[in-house]
Amino acid sequence: xxxxxxxxxxxxxxxxxxxxxxxxxxxxxxxxxxxxxxxxxxxxxxxxxxxxxxxxxxxxxxxxxxxxxxxxxxxxxxxxxxxxxxxxxxxxxxxxxxxxxxxxxxxxxxxxxxxxxxxxxxxxxxxxxxxxxxxxxxxxxxxxxxxxxxxxxxxx
Numbered sequence: 001x002x003x004x005x006x007x008x009x010x011x012x013x014x015x016x017x018x019x020x021x022x023x024x025x026x027x028x029x030x031x032x033x034x035x036x037x038x039x040x041x042x043x044x045x046x047x048x049x050x051x052x053x054x055x056x057x058x059x060x061x062x063x064x065x066x067x068x069x070x071x072x073x074x075x076x077x078x079x080x081x082x083x084x085x086x087x088x089x090x091x092x093x094x095x096x097x098x099x100x101x102x103x104x105x106x107x108x109x110x111x112x113x114x115x116x117x118x119x120x121x122x123x124x125x126x127x128x129x130x131x132x133x134x135x136x137x138x139x140x141x142x143x144x145x146x147x148x149x150x151x152x153x154x155x156x
Contacts, residue, residue, distance in 0.1 A: 006020055112152075114136065137152070
């Protein structure tokens, strides 16, 4: 046999070194991936809530111009084309697009219960009329609460 044989495979030490490097990279990358999905959910809820609140304010402004200022009823909010031009988006925390009524106490406490996606409070009999819209989820988001913690989805 020839004393100078050519290498045709990796040694066990080389394979273990590659596996260790890949494990270290995975340990760093996987938590960052989960953070990105949490941030995406938070941004999605913030965007949806902001858009719906803008649509509610637009409806109120239009009704003020035409005579009697009022926010849309729950039925009007759920009717495509009346307040929102498209169907209500799904809540990324519970995958529901259903909007249900909230009482004043629930609105003030931002109570979240059940499997519905969104909660809507409206009182057109108040002076001035009042309305509120929030996510029906107590999942923790990546939005800061200002004191080192994080807000829940129903408090965005």
